[in-house]
Amino acid sequence: MTKRTKHGAAAPYEVGYGKPPKATQFRKGESGNPRGRPKGQRNFATELRDALSETVVVAEHGKRKRLTKRTVICRQLANRSASGDLAALRLLLPLLAQAEAAEASATTSDAPFDPELERTLTRALFARLASIQETSEEENRS
Numbered sequence: 855m856t857k858r859t860k861h862g863a864a865a866p867y868e869v870g871y872g873k874p875p876k877a878t879q880f881r882k883g884e885s886g887n888p889r890g891r892p893k894g895q896r897n898f899a900t901e902l903r904d905a906l907s908e909t910v911v912v913a914e915h916g917k918r919k920r921l922t923k924r925t926v927i928c929r930q931l932a933n934r935s936a937s938g939d940l941a942a943l944r945l946l947l948p949l950l951a952q953a954e955a956a957e958a959s960a961t962t963s964d965a966p967f968d969p970e971l972e973r974t975l976t977r978a979l980f981a982r983l984a985s986i987q988e989t990s991e992e993e994n995r996s
Contacts, residue, residue, distance in 0.1 A: 905923065906922065906923050907922055907923075907924065908923055909921065909922055910926060912926055931945060931946050
């Protein structure tokens with residue numbers, strides 16, 4: 855509510871808590887944060903993902919190929935493990951187990967298929983549909 859002066863006109867804008875003077879308020883369309891929120895710092899995981907996604911030119915079987923660094927690292931690790939490098943093999947085996955476990959969990963469904971359950975559900979569905987049809991036929995007769 856605005857206060858009234860003796861002559862009935864509205865009193866000037868009242869300055870107080872949460873009501874700054876009109877001269878210091880932002881004008882319409884003007885922001886108090888013109889540059890916006892600063893971008894966050896990139897973390898190690900983001901930097902690593904970007905670095906491994908870069909492509910490099912590799913000579914393979916006499917041909918030049920463009921591959922990601924991630925692919926090149928995987929191939930080198932596999933090749934060194936196959937040639938008998940035990941340090942590379944120690945790195946590769948846990949990674950391989952982790953990748954296979956992730957792949958297996960992605961391909962298997964949560965519940966195995968049960969043909970008996972399917973038959974039971976099909977019978978129940980047909981029984982329900984038959985009862986609905988009988989009910990609607992009785993209503994049509996009435």
